Amino acid sequence: MNISGFIKKLKTKLNSDLNKEIDEDTLTKYDFGNIELYNNELNINNDLKEYINYIIIPYYQKNNPGKLNSKQYKFFKSTLTNSTITNAKEFQSVVIKYNPLYTEDDCFFANLKNYEAKYPEEANKFFNKILPFIIEQALKLPEYLTKPIPLLGKNMNIAITINKLQALSLLANQFLCIFTDENHEIYDTPPCSFITLFSPMKPSLDSTVEKIRTVIHYFDKMRKRNLEEIKSELLTYQRISLNKESLIDWKNQKKGLCSVRIDTETSIEDCKGMMQVDFANWYLGGGVLTNGCVQEEIRFTINPELFVSMIFTQCLDHLESAYIIGTERFSNYTGYGRTYAYGGDYDDNGTLFDNMNRKETEIVAIDATLFCTPGIPQYYEQFSNKSVMRELNKFYAGIKENKYSDLEKDIYIATGNWGCGAFNGNIELKALLQVIAASVVGKNIYYCPYDKTEFADQFGLLLKKLKKLHTTTDILFNYIEEYYSKVIQNLPKNSKPEVTLFNYILKNIENINNENNKKSEEEKVKEKESKIKEKELNENNNEKKQEDIKEKKMENEKEKEDIKEKEKEKEKEIEDEKEKEDIEEKEKEKEIEDEKEKEDIKEKEKEKEIEDEKEKEDIKEKEKEKEIEDEKEKEDIKEKEKEIEDEKEKEDIKEKEKEMEDEKEKEDIKEKEKEIEDEKEKEDIKEKEKEMEDEKEKEDIKEKEKEKEIEDEKEKEDIKEKEKEIEDEKEKEEE
Structure with missing residues (x-):
């Protein structure tokens, strides 16, 4: 395969x-x-x-x-x-x-x-x-x-x-x-x-x-x-x-x-x-x-x-x-x-x-x-x-x-x-x-x-x-x-x-914390109300105490209202704080972006300096390489001249060898031509012999054909003679 x-x-x-x-x-x-x-x-x-x-x-x-x-x-x-x-x-x-x-x-x-x-x-x-x-x-x-x-x-x-x-x-x-x-x-x-x-x-x-x-x-x-x-x-x-x-x-x-x-x-x-x-x-x-x-x-x-x-x-x-x-x-x-x-x-x-x-x-x-x-x-x-x-x-x-x-x-x-x-x-x-x-x-x-x-x-x-x-x-x-x-x-x-993913999650966490704080305040109010009710039950038979309780109730009522007011104020403060944080966050993001932009500019400037420095180094390196190349070129020229002389000497030797080879080749060609002529002569003789054999073969065939014709002629005569004999015989019988 x-x-x-x-x-x-x-x-x-x-x-x-x-x-x-x-x-x-x-x-x-x-x-x-x-x-x-x-x-x-x-x-x-x-x-x-x-x-x-x-x-x-x-x-x-x-x-x-x-x-x-x-x-x-x-x-x-x-x-x-x-x-x-x-x-x-x-x-x-x-x-x-x-x-x-x-x-x-x-x-x-x-x-x-x-x-x-x-x-x-x-x-x-x-x-x-x-x-x-x-x-x-x-x-x-x-x-x-x-x-x-x-x-x-x-x-x-x-x-x-x-x-x-x-x-x-x-x-x-x-x-x-x-x-x-x-x-x-x-x-x-x-x-x-x-x-x-x-x-x-x-x-x-x-x-x-x-x-x-x-x-x-x-x-x-x-x-x-x-x-x-x-x-x-x-x-x-x-x-x-x-x-x-x-x-x-x-x-x-x-x-x-x-x-x-x-x-x-x-x-x-x-x-x-x-x-x-x-x-x-x-x-x-x-x-x-x-x-x-x-x-x-x-x-x-x-x-x-x-x-x-x-x-x-x-x-x-x-x-x-x-x-x-x-x-x-x-x-x-x-x-x-x-x-x-x-x-x-x-x-x-x-x-x-x-x-x-x-x-x-x-x-x-x-x-x-x-x-x-x-x-x-x-x-x-x-x-x-x-x-x-x-x-x-x-x-x-x-x-x-x-x-x-x-x-x-x-x-x-x-x-x-x-x-x-x-x-x-x-x-x-x-x-x-x-x-x-x-x-x-x-x-x-x-x-x-x-x-x-x-x-x-x-x-x-x-x-x-x-x-x-x-x-x-x-x-x-x-x-x-x-x-x-x-x-x-x-x-x-x-x-x-x-908003980024991190900031989105952080805001969710903040909301959870605020809810937890709110729940904690509500639990405190409920606990206070529970204590008041307990006190009311304990002082039920005492009129003065009842009045005190009423008074206390009013105070508590007022306290509740104060607490609610404070809660509203706190919520407002939280909202203001949140708004302030959002503004600060946006400002911070803006600062980060500006800082990043500055860093990018610095980085680009630094890259440019590096590129310029590299370019200078490349130029120096190229100049150095050029000097090396020039030196090498001179050496190459000398080497080339030496090679040319050696090459010329080799060519002279080769030329002499070539002349000798040509002379020998001519002799070989003459010898080869002689061999070819001899070979051709032999082939001509063989061809002539072949022609003679073919001629003889043709004559034999003709002779055989002639003999065949004579035989056929003789056979015909024999047939005629036989027929004649038969006729004569028949004639005799009739007589």
Whole structure:
């Protein structure tokens, strides 16, 4: 079967399986278990094997992923080990040999070329020491991994565990661009080849070059380790899928709010001993192999063993998450987005190992919904019940109880502004949804808001007031529903809500407090009236006392009126205070907006200064490069002149050799012509002999024909003579 036919058959099988899963919602009920590839075993229940697909792995047959393709392996080995690679251009040429669809254009491998230009010493070490190690480890894949890798597919609860050495070899094959897009096209896994990291679709960014530096540091660090020892260190890659039966009834979950700690100084990756959230793309890794460089991309870059998950994890669906245990952090970094930079080595020895000998680093990849940009009406649809339920279920899929996790049940979840960057999530809504989900599951939140300090203060204040009122998850869920129905749903087109979600909830809390205060005053009045009645009964027989009572009654009546008057005054004061608070709040919001505007202006000015500074540096760098180029050009000219002289000398030698060859060739031609003439003469003789034979044969035929004619003539005469005899005989008889 040809490859295109195989792929078509494979797609048909996959689509058939997926349809079965989606229609029946059955696969999510099965547990495919933890497949122990570190032991080179496929410990899969026989009843479930029909649902397993295997990804295409380098050096193995495509239609039989468990069998080595020896011819292909020899080709890759020969190409990689017999080629000299001392720079990015030579590396590019080697990659093109086994990826002929790629090109020799200058933009191809531009990021790696920029790395080479910007960090020449590091690049020299990379090409001479680190790259040979990467090639060696890539080619050891058939030795390290003898079983095919199952696809972590949609609607499956499945995990695979590999060792650190197998992960190193798989990542080396990704780095060398030996993995292609075939798995992405067939199985809808993320594109996992580093070709897109080396070759930018857009102009090369410094942050992308820094990502390459960070990954190279991983290989350099692994190069110096005892590889036999790291065989025992394990990594688990898990896919979690929910079915409809296991979903939570969020509206009716009456759970107390969990503990929430807010820390503006700490990053998620520094929260040891906690479940750490990766603000994921539905394709794991997001833009890590292109120009992307935000939370998920940075995490993959500093923990490079996360890259391996991209090889075999199918695109995540709405009720799914990915859970990865045991990856090691290798690098520090500075900046974020376009300012990201490699920050040197990170020592992760302080992270302990669990009972399976995995690093106690547990990362859960949860992809939020991508919403419209703020200002567009559809942006506010994220407050709708449908969107809220989707995000709660999605977050729950990531943080629910997990039998492969070694963390305590009530641990902290290190999270933050999940889905609030490029995915345009509302930061207040997302924070409260994470609190609801964690509270229902029985875990706590360690919130890292990064530079959102103003939001952090508001969030802390709101949580404090909610806790004081003993608010439960159902009440908080109801606040969000009310906010959508009362504020968002009736919002005029192209306008913003007058009140934020946090402020809406705070006003509700304030109203509850006012009602509680009012009830307290009324209870005091009732208590006083009760005492008066009691006194009236006790003094019923005494006239004077009765008069006193009447007098007292009048006083009490007056007191009641005074109390009512005071209540009215207090209500008026509360209303005035509320009005004043609203005015102050609006003024504060205006101040915040003005402050933000000033900060934006400052930031733009700062960016402009940075750009100007960078431009100056670029000009200096270009001038320096020009000097180097001029110097190089002079050397090239000298070298060229030397080459021309050498070339001329070679040409003279070649010319003499050519003359000798021509002379010899002429002699050969004459000899050949003589042979041809002799051959022709022989052929003429043969032809003549053949003609003579043919002539003789013709004469023989003619002679035979003549003899035949004579015989025929004689035969005719004999017949005539016979007839004559018969006639004579007859005549005689008649006589």
